[in-house]
Amino acid sequence: MRFNKNLNLLHGRIKFIRFAIVAIFLFTVYGFFQIQIINQVHYASLGEKYRLKTLPVKAERGLFLSRDGNLLVENQPTYSVVLHREELDRPWDQVKGSIAEFLNADVEKIDQNYRIHRGRYLGLPIPLVQGLRFSDVLRVKRQKEAFPFLEVEVSSQRYYRFPKAYSHILGYVGAVTPDQLEENPKLKPGTTVGRTGLERQYDELLLGVEGLKTVQIDSKGVFHHSQITNPPQPGAEIRLSLAEDLQQKAVEVMEGQSGIVLMQDVNSGEILVYYSAPTYDLNLFTGGISHKNWQMLRSSPDKPLFNRPIQGSYAPGSVFKLISALAGLQSGILTPSTRMTCQGVVNYLGRDFHCHKESGHGLLNLSDAIMHSCNVYFFQVAKEIDAQELAQVAHSLGLGKLTHIDLPAENAGVVPSPTWKREKYDKIWFPGETLSMAIGQGDLQVTPIQMLRLMALVSRDGLAPEPHFLKEYKLNGKIYRPEVQHFQADGVSPSHLKLMRHAMWRTINDSAGTGSSALIPGFDVCGKTGTAQTVTFRTKDDRKEKRYQNAWFAGFAPFQRPEVAIVVLLEHAGHGGEAAAPIARQILEAYLESPVREQILDAI
């Protein structure tokens, strides 16, 4: 009986335990239910926060194409060695020495790269060395076991297909500077941006828009696979107006010289040739230029980095006589038939002013004076003309004014005048200065690109599109053609310009003209030569020293229905007619044979 009673008691307590445990079971299941079903979204999103990181994807930098759609620049794969930090088996300070030795790199440089990037996610590789040679790539890959934490990675880098021909146009790129970062919040550290040239001018178009990728990161921060959630938008494909064959011709003819060659389609303002000599190798800059090369380029006496067509200010020399003539006509001092006699020298206020022909040109009308480039004729105009008015005409034809060509850092040049001199130096204007100015000397400074615009204005009765490189660009599959600005030469009479064109035709096509070496039979080249002295002549021999003279040729062609304007400037090369005009002829001859001419004729 006691036995049974005890057993009953035992069974009762067993049932109690069973009840309690079942209750705890249900309670625990409810706990799972709460997390897994009721608060599922909360916990799942918490997990994503730990696992998924959103990182930017670089956009491919936009490209430049020539007029005919050929690539002028490419984005080339470049090899860099990256470090996978999570795989390092020793502290960085212990391995950096042997890594540097293995990669033939500077310890300090790779250490610096390491320190810049180590703040990033553990799983993101750190670039140690960029722009690796292919033989080194193979070596690193072969010796993977020795340095398992190193890997070769491919990224993209600028490669200029014609590294020297387009240097001053395209310009070079570099890593964004802290100042630029502050200026433009859209830029990110490490982005490649244009530093000079069109690379800089159209940087915004070229940059594209960064995309986003989602990266899976595990508990140790190790980067697993990534998925592009928002594809990057590549930068624009920019088609330039440059004619490859003509540009190449300019490179050839300018070999060994310093100076510029510019050619423009006068009807559209499109620049066909833009060459500044001496040039430099753009590919030196990709991946960062070495200190040695940079110093070499900067300290070179013939200034290869100097973008002469837009930054160089030169005395225009006799080319300016066109302005003096126009100013004379406009003020009524001159008429087309005004005749004057040149005896080789003219005395003004006790000072002798010489013509380049010592014996004198004799009796000349305005057209003859331009054709012979007679100084004395224009000295006599200058004696009577108001310097302010002369400056005014120069201004209205765009001298001393920016052309707003699509390149950064354009120089405006200087057109002096009594007002300008008073404001700038607080000095009075001497009458003799007007004489110097009338033949394009003195304080007068123009840029070659302004001279190009001047030629376009003369050829087109005073209204011409501004010079520019951008033909069209393609962004996201759509083609854009920006509107071209025009320049109007205010107050300059078309009939006077017509007179100039005629004189310029004679300058080339008359055997006595100064520009006769630019003559091309069957193609009525019009032009004006200039020989600008760069120092004050002390002796008669100085006058013959080529190195003291810059040779100009500015013109357009043909006489009827002009197609192109051309400007050639050779530094320290002597007479414009002897040095610059033949080069202009070669370029124009190339133009005549070029398929570009057909395009231009079609467009008219």
Add this chain to the structure above:
Amino acid sequence: MTRFKLLDRTALICVIALALIGVLLVYSATLDQDGLSGLWLKQLVWISGGLTAYLILSQWDYHTILDHAGLLYILGIMGLVLVLIFGAEINGAKSWFRLPFMSIQPSEFVKFTTILFVVKYFSRFQDRQSSLMELVGSGFLVGVPFILVVLQPDFGTAFLYMPFFLVPNFLSGNKGILWVTGLGSFMVVVLVALVIFKPDVVFILKDYQKDRIAAFVFPDQDVSNRGYQVHQAKISIGNGGLLGEGIGKGKQTHFGFLPAQHNDFILAVAAEETGFIGVLLIFSLYLLLFIRSCSSALNACDGTGSILVLLVLSTLILQMLYNAGMMIGFVPTTGIPCPLLSYGGSSALSSFAMLGLIQSVHTHRYVN
């Protein structure tokens, strides 16, 4: 005469099903962990061994086994002493003998030997209830291995010895014993509350032990240390949702956010990869096993059998529930694997052996 016909087949199926689910989860949890990918095969070997032990023990009359309980108990105690001297230190605890081909955790086997000896001790109370003196006696019996395990130190396993003391005294004790155990449990609750709200007052626990207790109360805020594991386990469970991400596809599991995923946190792997449906299946199997075993206890031919079943059940089910509670932040995190599911040779063998004892009680339910 074989007693296979008398086996509780439902319980047997539950045990095998759980063990195989365990192998599958171990396979998935170690899928992309270097050097661990063969672990599921090893686990398969362990459970085969365990199943053999299970079936042998089920045929053996537990009364005969109990005759050797004293010897087994002494061997177990010796094992615990030896592991304190010669054991390998892993994670700061000397719990393992590291042998060339396997590692042995004596504290797991001591569960088995202690159960037998305690049951033998309580077999005298067939026709009367135990008194306070015997409470002290049983306390001593359980206390010796308990303290040896605490010395390792392995609080998790030691904690699982507590039912060996509490359950038999509750089952066969008189009113006095019930009062004493009730009061004791109350004091434990007060101690935990003090640790959480006034940790400075409690001087008998070390700081990290207090931290562990505190971290489980607010695991989502404190994601830095102990709470981090629970936090990540909860994320895994939440990530699973109703249907789960699929075996081998759990993001938490495979990106290494889930700690100790092939042993202590295997339930979280199950939750992430098989969803709430999978969790329900696992819980149902355990519950079924539990209910069936309770029936074995109620149908046992004597009180000894009932107590034996309840002792085994209490330690295994407590272990399972504690482990599950750990996942969802109900109880503090400590190194307690989930019986039958988690990877571990010693744990699998001892769990199977103990469940074999239940089958022994079941097959010997008729007095012949």
